[in-house]
Amino acid sequence: MTATRRPADRATPWIRRLLVAAGTLAAAYGIVGVLTDPSVSLPNYARYAVTVLFGHDLLVLPLAIIVGAVLTRWLPGWARPVVQGALFVTVVLTVVALPLVLGYGRRPDDPSALPRDYTRGFLLCLAAIWLVTAGLLAARALRRAPSTPGPDTQERS
Amino acid sequence: MVRVPEPLTRLHPSRLSRLFTSRLRSPQLTSRIGRLLGIAVAVCFVTGYLSHAIQHPPGWFYWPSRPVYLYRVTQGLHVATGLAIVPLLAAKLWSVYPKLFRWPPFRDPVHAIERLSVFVLVAAALFQVSTGILNIALWYSPMSFFFTTAHYWTAWIFIGALLVHIGVKLPIIRRALGAPGHPVPTGGLSRRGLLTAVGAAIGVITVATIGQTLRPLAGLSVLGPRDPRVGPQGLPVNRSADAAGVTAAATDPAYRLEVVGPGGTLRLSLAELGALAQHTAQLPITCVEGWSATATWGGVRVSDLVAAVGGAPGASVRVESLEQNSLYRISTLAPPHAADPLTLLALRVGGQTLDLDHGYPVRLIAPNRPGVLQTKWVTRIEVLQP
Incomplete structure (x- = not known):
């Protein structure tokens, strides 16, 4: 890519136009489909789409940022990244697991639909995540301890 | 002239985006996550369209009967990739979240249209991922529309808005991906750290669910919506x-x-x-x-x-x-x-x-x-x- 910088620069505006044009066509096809397909039931579709958009942008994401900031605020600098990573994994796993844990999809006539104990499964996953996290923190603490003797080696996890 | 008290001026729309202080957010991070997310969305779109075409074949479409497991692979990939999108999308949206509060909201009409297209993109992405998760969890009541057709049409909106977005951002993406990656002090997760966390999340989610189609992992997949070993006659x-x-x-x-x-x-x-x-x-x-x-x-x-x-x-x-x-x-x-x-x-x-x-x-x-x-x-x- 770097070897042919000049032709690439000349092609770029055309690539951009092509992407925007193709994208507009595809999106228009989808929008016309949503508007005209009666099985979509437009008012319900629109309500759902607006709910997930605003639910994410104005509720779930800011809440996740605030909770994450509060939970990691008083952690020492060496522990913070690991805990932040673990919180991230926890939160996205929860998104996937929650509908299964709630189990509204279970069917009395079909025991093979949602056959597992998902609360147990979710807790097992959380245990695995936080066990690994504890291991990483312990490794960091050990690596850190000999190099910086002093009062700030207190361990928190 | 009225002086608004300090805590309130901080919430003025023109200052809202400055509340976000993480130095981890950068075009470099967004472009790296975006590249992975783009690949995942493409995989979902192609495998999803394939499944649609097999069920409603257009005139030009041909689908063979062999190899016998091909559809099993493409559809297993569709759902597994869709679940892998959850952490990618979460990290991507976090990385650009302050831009939602940009003030003034737009510079000119073209910019307004571009921002509107981003709203469509984010709504379509969240729609596809959330309805997909609800569908595999067999939880239909929050979706008071027909999942199959809604998921199909929205896939076109999603892929279209994504292409427009890539077209608009291409110079930023190129510059960001071409720039030498030097670590930025963040006070928390580094860029590599966040990408590792995203990878770890994809790993956990995949192992916890893929056993619904990969029988050897059925014992490990404690969150698989199905168990290939469970049912009448196994x-x-x-x-x-x-x-x-x-x-x-x-x-x-x-x-x-x-x-x-x-x-x-x-x-x-x-x-x-x-x-x-x-x-x-x-x-x-x-x-x-x-x-x-x-x-x-x-x-x-x-x-x-x-x-x-x-x-x-x-x-x-x-x-x-x-x-x-x-x-x-x-x-x-x-x-x-x-x-x-x-x-x-x-x-x-x-x-x-x-x-x-x-x-x-x-x-x-x-x-x-x-x-x-x-x-x-x-x-x-x-x-x-x-």
Whole structure:
């Protein structure tokens, strides 16, 4: 890519136009489909789409940022990244697991639909995540301890 | 002039985006996550379109009957990749979140349209991921619309808005991906750290669910919506005979399978079907929801029945169920599947008579097809001449 910088620069505006044009066509096809397909039931579709958009942008994401900031605020600098990573994994796993844990999809006539104990499964996953996290923190603490003797080696996890 | 007290001026829209202080956010980070997310979305779109085209084939479309496991792979990939999008999308949206509060909201009309297209993109992305998760969890009540068509049309909106977005941001993406990656002090996760966390999340989610289609991992997949080992005769069921309302008709001793072709019509009792040449086929049953399970099916070859009523080898075959009110009451076997020797009207699974929930007395099982087209409780097949 770097070897042919000049032709690439000349092609770029055309690539951009092509992407925007193709994208507009595809999106228009989808929008016309949503508007005209009666099985979509437009008012319900629109309500759902607006709910997930605003639910994410104005509720779930800011809440996740605030909770994450509060939970990691008083952690020492060496522990913070690991805990932040673990919180991230926890939160996205929860998104996937929650509908299964709630189990509204279970069917009395079909025991093979949602056959597992998902609360147990979710807790097992959380245990695995936080066990690994504890291991990483312990490794960091050990690596850190000999190099910086002093009062700030207190361990928190 | 009124001086607004300090805490309130901080919430003024023009200052809102400055509340976000993480130095981890950068075009470099966003572009790196975006590249992975773009690949994942492309995989979902292609595999999803494929599944749609198999069920509603356009004129130009051809789908082979071999390899027998191909649909199992593409649909398993569709659901697994869709779940992997959750952490990618979460990190991507976090990385650009302050831009939502940009002030003034737009510079000019073109910028306003571009921002509107981003709203469409984010809404479509969240729609696809959330409805996909609800669907595999069989939780339909929050979706008061028909999932299948809504998910299909929104996929076009999603991919289209994504292409527009890439087109608009291409110079930023190129610059960001071409720039030398130097670590930025963040006071928390580094860029590499966040990407590792995203990777770890994809790993956990995948291992926790992929066993619904990869049997060796079924024991590990504690969050698999299905278990390929669990169900009547060790095989999952999507729609029970009771739910389909066919129990009485399927167990009626007067049951006859009607076979219609250019050479005439056969009406076969279960005993007569059992007296025809029997074959076995080891084939997966693959649900559009991403689970699959292999079983050994035994029964009569569809191609034998087609020949018995004078059908030509290149014919399509329409298969009808006893089920009355279902979108999938009828499925049509395209010529490659109708002629395939592995395509059976199965009477048995794993050596036993089919369970009522697996389609007793007779079900269709063909290689490389979605489960919704593997019609259960078959009452009639008709040869459609080419």
